[in-house]
Amino acid sequence: MFERFTDRSRLVVKGAQDLANEMGHKHVGTEHLLLAILALGGGIAHDVLRAQGLDAQKIRAAVACPPTLDAHALESIGIDLNVVRAKIEETFGPGALDEDVPHEERHGLLRKRYLGGRFTPRAKVVLELSLREALALKHKHIGTEHILLGLLREGKGLAAKLLADAGLDFADLRAKTIAAIPKAHKEN
Structure with missing residues (x-):
């Protein structure tokens, strides 16, 4: 092509x-x-x-x-990003939320790595x-x-x-x- x-x-x-x-x-x-x-x-x-x-x-x-999430805004409604990150990494492995995985590839329970x-x-x-x-x-x-x-x-x-x-x-x-x-x- x-x-x-x-x-x-x-x-x-x-x-x-x-x-x-x-x-x-x-x-x-x-x-x-x-x-x-x-x-x-x-x-x-x-x-x-x-x-x-x-x-x-x-x-x-x-x-x-x-755009990134505003940690303070989320904390004001009771969401602690550190707790969320720890739980996701516990479930899906270290680095599951790293930015080197394009948003388009994060489907399938974050299993795909690019x-x-x-x-x-x-x-x-x-x-x-x-x-x-x-x-x-x-x-x-x-x-x-x-x-x-x-x-x-x-x-x-x-x-x-x-x-x-x-x-x-x-x-x-x-x-x-x-x-x-x-x-x-x-x-x-």
Whole structure:
């Protein structure tokens, strides 16, 4: 499949891996793909996202610092996080709540561990969907626009949440991405 990727879309995939490593994340998720599109600069996906006002620094901050539970707020309602953590580790083993396990992989009673800088199942689905998007548009290549369309079509990963939190409408973003393709091809 990667033989169909353009040089720029390969840079996005490699950039997602590099960003995950740089941020100390043990997985490469949809959020890293989105951030790599924005960080790379140029390309249809980048241009469409920037035109919608998506800010790379805000996305990076959200990916680097996911929301955490406020221990004091929980204590005020009688929940002691240290007791909860101890009970979970007693049941599921030490490190069951460590942040190197992506949220997307914590199902199944926390049994799955994600090792190395690998792609999460959702990120893999996005890359597969980028191929389907290219085929549906009768394109012989997979560009950054197809990766963005794959992110939108998957619609459940952290990247989708970040896009929704930024107030972007997926149908509108999809339409704008598809509309930008012929324009970009005429300029090249």
